[in-house]
Amino acid sequence: MASKVTxxxxxxxxxxxxxxxGNIKDLPTATYKKQVNRGRRQKKKGRGDKGQGSRNTWDPxxxxxxxxxxxxxxxSEKYYGQYxxxxxxxxxxxxxxxxxxDLDRVDVTKPVDIVSICNTGLFKxxxxxxxxxxxxxxxxxxxxxxxxxxxxxxxSELVIAAVEKSGGTITxxxxxxxxxxxxxxxxxxxxxxxxxxxxxxxxxDALAYxxxxxxxxxxxxxxxxxxxxxxLAQKYGYKLPDLGADPVxxxxxxxxxxxxxxxxxxxxxxxxxxxxxxxxPKDEDYLRYYYNVH
Amino acid sequence: MASLPSxxxxxxxxxxxxxxxxxxxxxxxxxxxTAREGTQISDEEEQSRINNLRNxxxxxxxxxxxxxxxxxxxxxxxxxxxxxxxxxxxxxSGEDPRxxxxxxxxxxxxxxxxIEEGSPLAERFARIQAEKVEAEKAKLERRNIIAKNMQQMxxxxxxxxKKQANIEAAAxxxxxxxxxxxxxxxxxxxxxxxxxxxxxxxxTEEKELLEKAEKKKQKKEAKLKxxxxxxxxxxxxxxxxxxxx
Numbered sequence: 001m002a003s004k005v006t007x008x009x010x011x012x013x014x015x016x017x018x019x020x021x022g023n024i025k026d027l028p029t030a031t032y033k034k035q036v037n038r039g040r041r042q043k044k045k046g047r048g049d050k051g052q053g054s055r056n057t058w059d060p061x062x063x064x065x066x067x068x069x070x071x072x073x074x075x076s077e078k079y080y081g082q083y084x085x086x087x088x089x090x091x092x093x094x095x096x097x098x099x100x101x102d103l104d105r106v107d108v109t110k111p112v113d114i115v116s117i118c119n120t121g122l123f124k125x126x127x128x129x130x131x132x133x134x135x136x137x138x139x140x141x142x143x144x145x146x147x148x149x150x151x152x153x154x155x156s157e158l159v160i161a162a163v164e165k166s167g168g169t170i171t172x173x174x175x176x177x178x179x180x181x182x183x184x185x186x187x188x189x190x191x192x193x194x195x196x197x198x199x200x201x202x203x204x205d206a207l208a209y210x211x212x213x214x215x216x217x218x219x220x221x222x223x224x225x226x227x228x229x230x231x232l233a234q235k236y237g238y239k240l241p242d243l244g245a246d247p248v249x250x251x252x253x254x255x256x257x258x259x260x261x262x263x264x265x266x267x268x269x270x271x272x273x274x275x276x277x278x279x280x281p282k283d284e285d286y287l288r289y290y291y292n293v294h
Numbered sequence: 295m296a297s298l299p300s301x302x303x304x305x306x307x308x309x310x311x312x313x314x315x316x317x318x319x320x321x322x323x324x325x326x327x328t329a330r331e332g333t334q335i336s337d338e339e340e341q342s343r344i345n346n347l348r349n350x351x352x353x354x355x356x357x358x359x360x361x362x363x364x365x366x367x368x369x370x371x372x373x374x375x376x377x378x379x380x381x382x383x384x385x386x387s388g389e390d391p392r393x394x395x396x397x398x399x400x401x402x403x404x405x406x407x408x409i410e411e412g413s414p415l416a417e418r419f420a421r422i423q424a425e426k427v428e429a430e431k432a433k434l435e436r437r438n439i440i441a442k443n444m445q446q447m448x449x450x451x452x453x454x455x456k457k458q459a460n461i462e463a464a465a466x467x468x469x470x471x472x473x474x475x476x477x478x479x480x481x482x483x484x485x486x487x488x489x490x491x492x493x494x495x496x497x498t499e500e501k502e503l504l505e506k507a508e509k510k511k512q513k514k515e516a517k518l519k520x521x522x523x524x525x526x527x528x529x530x531x532x533x534x535x536x537x538x539x
Contacts, residue, residue, distance in 0.1 A: 204421070207422060
C-alpha cells in the first residue's frame, strides 16, 4: 500500500493541468538585471517631459490643488468611535408582523423565526452591514392578537407583554454572522454544499441580554422565565393564559438547541438538493466538533 | 452501391468535428456500426463515437453534460469546484461527498482555536455578575463621597463668603484711601487730578515716605519712653525694701 503522502502527491499530479509556459514561473532565488536601454530612448529614463513627474516635485498625498482636502473637511468626532462596528438589529413592527400573519405570509401553525420572516420577502437584512437579526418594535402592541411561537434577536418589554397576552411565547436568540448568512438564504447555503454551521455563543456584551429572563433570552433559566411571565402580566394588567392547558402547547414550547439554527436540522449535516437527501457525519471527531461549543 | 463507400469516407472525416447535423447521414452511419445492441463496448473510441451519435443537438460535450445533469469532463478541478459539482449534481457528479466537510486536520485545528479563544460559559456569567457588583460598589462609593462633601458644604460656603467679604472690604478700603488722597491732591493742585497723573503719583509717593519716617520716629520715641520707665522703676526704692530695713 502506497503511503498517504505519495498517494496525495500522485492525486495532485493527476489532477493538475498540463505544464506549459502559462503556468510555471522561475524560482524565488532567480535574479534579473535591470534592463539598461542603450540609445536614444533612455534619455528621460521613462519619466516623460518636464513637469512634476520628471522633477520629483509631486504634491503631498491627499492634496487637491488648494481645495480643502477630504481629510480636512470632515472633523474627527471621537464619540462616534465604535459606532461603525456596533451590532445593528433592523426593525420590524408588531403591526407589520400581524399584517403578515393576517395575509398568510407567515405560517403561525409552525414556529416563526427569522427564516420565516425573511422568506416573506418583506424583510431583508445584510450581514455585511453589521446586521445581527430582527428587532421587533412596539408599534401595534395594542392590536396584536396572534398565538405565535416567536424567535427574534432583539425586543422590548412591551412587545413581550403583547405577545404573551395573546397566548404566545417569545424568545430572544443570538446568531453569529456565519449562521445569519445561512438563515437569510438557506437555499443559497445548501446550493454551495456547505455543512450547516453550529451557532457560536453571544459575545460578552450581548451575553447579559441573552441570559436575562426579563428579555426571554435563550440562555436564561426556564423557571426564571416563567416567573418573569407572571411578573410582566401583573405589571401590565392582563391575565396570563395557561400554557399547560393549551392545545398547541407543543408548538409553543418548541425551542432550538443553542447550537442549532434550523428547526429539524442539526449542525454538521449537509442538505443535498439534487439528490433530496441529508448527509450526516458519523465520525466522532466531527460529531464532537459540531455538537460542542467552547 | 458505389456511392456508399464515399459517404462513409466523408463520415470519418467529419467524426472529429462531432457535429452530425444531417439525419440521413446518421441513419446511414448507424447501419455501419460494428457493435450490436446489448453487447459490451470495450473500445473507448467506440464509446465516444456512440456518445457523439447520441448528441443529436450537436452541443459541445460539457454543455451536453450540464444539460443532462451529468458530471462535466474538466481538465482541472480544485476542491471548491468539486464541492460545487457535488452540491449541484449530487452523487451523479462522481465526487466523494466527504470533501464537503473540512479535512480532519483542519477540523481539529478549528476546534483547538475555539478552545484557546473561548472561555467557559460559567466563567463568563461570573464575570458579568462581578462587573455588576463592581459597578454597584463604585456607585455607592461615589454617593458616600458626595454625601460626605455635602456635609462640609455649609462650612465651605461660609468660608467662601467670608473670603469674598474680606476681599471686598480690602478693595473698599483701598478705594476709600485713594479717594482721600485724591481729595487732598485736589486741594493741593486746585483741580481734580486723575489717578494716573504723574503729579498725583509723585505726591502719593512723597506722602508715603513721610508717613514711613513718622512711623519710625514714633516707634523710636515709644521705645525710649519704655526704656525710661524701666530705668525709673529700677532706681526707685521698693516699699518692701524700706519696711525690711
